[in-house]
Amino acid sequence: MNHHFGNISSDSDQWVAPARLYVGHWRHPMHAHGEPVLCQVVIDAAEPRLVAAQVAEHGVAREADRRMLHTLDKVLRAQDVYDQPSAWGFTPCTVLPAWVRPTFSESQIEELQRIQGYLIEAPEHKVDTVLEVRDAFLQGIGVTDRHMCRAVREGGRYLPKNGRSTVN
Structure with missing residues (x-):
């Protein structure tokens, strides 16, 4: 197995x-003719994709549903927010905020599955x-x-039934 810790994690x-x-x-209308509501958003400019969003409506923050994420x-x-996030007032972060229930791109899911396969097949000393x-x-x-502990606590809610959790 060729493992580089610069995020190339398999062969x-x-x-x-x-x-x-x-x-x-980001301000976005929840309904076709509604007033825009404030959304807290996390994006990945490398993929590019929306990772997570919360909607603040009536003073209460709640996780955006799949339709809203899409x-x-x-x-x-x-x-073009993914191309120039700083120009839109987005701030770089190295870890996902604690409120985020992360979604994963297809390539990230495939990589996690590949690593899981190595884990299953690995001899004890590896x-x-x-x-x-x-x-x-x-x-x-x-x-x-913290995200992993949340995933364990929430079980199947973390990923949809088909095992995928992507926006695009």
Whole structure:
């Protein structure tokens, strides 16, 4: 197994880029003719994709649903936010904020599955090495131990039933 800790975590020919995470705010209407509401957004400019969003409506923050994520992603693409996030007031971050329930791109899911396969097949003396590779990969995409603990607590809610959790 070829493991580089710069987020190339397997012998795959497909390199999975480290995340370039940005957090910011975006005003977006929840309904076709409604007033825009404030959304807190995390994007990955490397993929480019919307990682997570919260909607602040009536003073209460709640996680954006799949439909809202899809709509926000389209709007952010149309406005070229992924190309110039700082110009839109987004701030770089190295880890996902604590409120985020992360989504994963197809390439990230494939890489996590590949690492899981190595973990399953690894002889006992290599397990720690594979775990280091997995941890380095997760760190490279901004996922913290807090996110992993939340995933374990929430079980199947973290990923949809088909095992994918992507926006685009």
